[in-house]
Amino acid sequence: MTDSSDFEQRVRRSIEASIAVKQQLLRSVETVSAMAKISEILIAALQKGNKPLLFGNGGSAADAQHIAAEFVGRFAFDRPALPALALSVNTSAVTAIGNDYGFDLVFARQIEALGRPGDVAVGISTSGNSPNVLQGIAVARKMGLHTVALTGAAGGKLKTAADYCICAPSNDTPRIQECHILIGHIISELVEQTIFHEKSGVPRS
Numbered sequence: 778m779t780d781s782s783d784f785e786q787r788v789r790r791s792i793e794a795s796i797a798v799k800q801q802l803l804r805s806v807e808t809v810s811a812m813a814k815i816s817e818i819l820i821a822a823l824q825k826g827n828k829p830l831l832f833g834n835g836g837s838a839a840d841a842q843h844i845a846a847e848f849v850g851r852f853a854f855d856r857p858a859l860p861a862l863a864l865s866v867n868t869s870a871v872t873a874i875g876n877d878y879g880f881d882l883v884f885a886r887q888i889e890a891l892g893r894p895g896d897v898a899v900g901i902s903t904s905g906n907s908p909n910v911l912q913g914i915a916v917a918r919k920m921g922l923h924t925v926a927l928t929g930a931a932g933g934k935l936k937t938a939a940d941y942c943i944c945a946p947s948n949d950t951p952r953i954q955e956c957h958i959l960i961g962h963i964i965s966e967l968v969e970q971t972i973f974h975e976k977s978g979v980p981r982s
Contacts, residue, residue, distance in 0.1 A: 795955050801946040802956055811943050812960060816967040818923050818941075822897050823972060828860035830892055830922075832884040832913055833901030836954050838865035840901055840927075844961035852965040856973040862891060864913070884913030894921030902926070903953045905933020905944075914938050927960060929953040 802808055819829060829848065831841035841863040848861035864887045865871065874886045888898060898917035900910040905928035914924050914935065926939035929948055936942045945956035969975070 794949070795952060798945065798947045798949075798952045798956060799959065802959070805946065808943055808946075811941055812963055813967075815925050815941055815943075816964050816971075818925075819897055819964065819968050820971050822895055822923065823859055823968065825895060827893065827895040827897065828862065829897040829899055830862050830864060830888060830917070831899040831901065832864040832887075833910060834865075834907055836950070837901035837903065837907075837910075837927075837957070838863070840954065840957050840961060841899070842866060843958060844899070844965065847961070847965040848968070852962070852969045854969070854973075854975050856969065856975070859968070859972070864888070864891075881908045881912050884909050885916040888913055888916050888920070888922070892917060892920050892922050895923075897923045897925060899925045899927070900935060900939065901928075901957060902933065902935055903929045903945075903950045903957075905929060905931060905935040905942075911935060911938055927957045 822828070829845070831845050832838070833841045842865065845861040845863040848859040850858070864884050870887060871883050874883045878886060892898065898914060900914045902910045905926065911934055914926065915938065917924050924939040924941070926935035926942040928935050928942060928944050930944055930946050931948065932942060932944045936944065943960055945953040947953050947956065
């Protein structure tokens with residue numbers, strides 16, 4: 778028989794752990810500054826007709842899709858759509874590239890096809906060492922895109938591979954991913970408010 782009181786304690790511990798990581802994120806001057814700078818870069822890019830290209834694997838692919846949807850749909854209020862692409866959603870392209878060229882190139886090949894100088898490549902990897910994310914960032918830099926990485930505490934190889942890297946202050950994958958989507962929400966809000974000059978609006982459904 779399940780002990781509900783034990784489950785409740787475990788639930789509280791998980792919530793407390795998530796809060797503790799976010800408090801560390803808040804206290805990091807470097808991280809807060811990086812979020813502000815990345816927001817400015819995205820705003821400038823979008824105002825010039827450029828776009829973000831977001832990519833990652835597994836849960837990070839889901840985060841990339843989630844953030845892209847905030848741009849194309851809306852974040853907090855009704856406004857014109859903003860361009861954004863998540864590179865994990867075209868299964869025919871992902872599987873064809875993976876089969877013909879290797880899985881390490883599934884993002885790099887799409888960036889080569891879809892990226893333009895001035896676009897913003899956003900690679901997401903909790904370890905910072907996903908080969909296909911690293912390849913995507915490398916091709917993006919070579920093509921003249923701005924490059925941004927979201928990683929975990931160690932940063933991995935992405936820490937120095939991208940122009941800007943935000944390292945979520947945890948080595949626990951769920952806590953890192955929770956930080957990544959918080960970061961994505963904050964950036965989406967800043968971009969939307971700045972481009973469309975709104976402080977508040979219609980609540981999301």
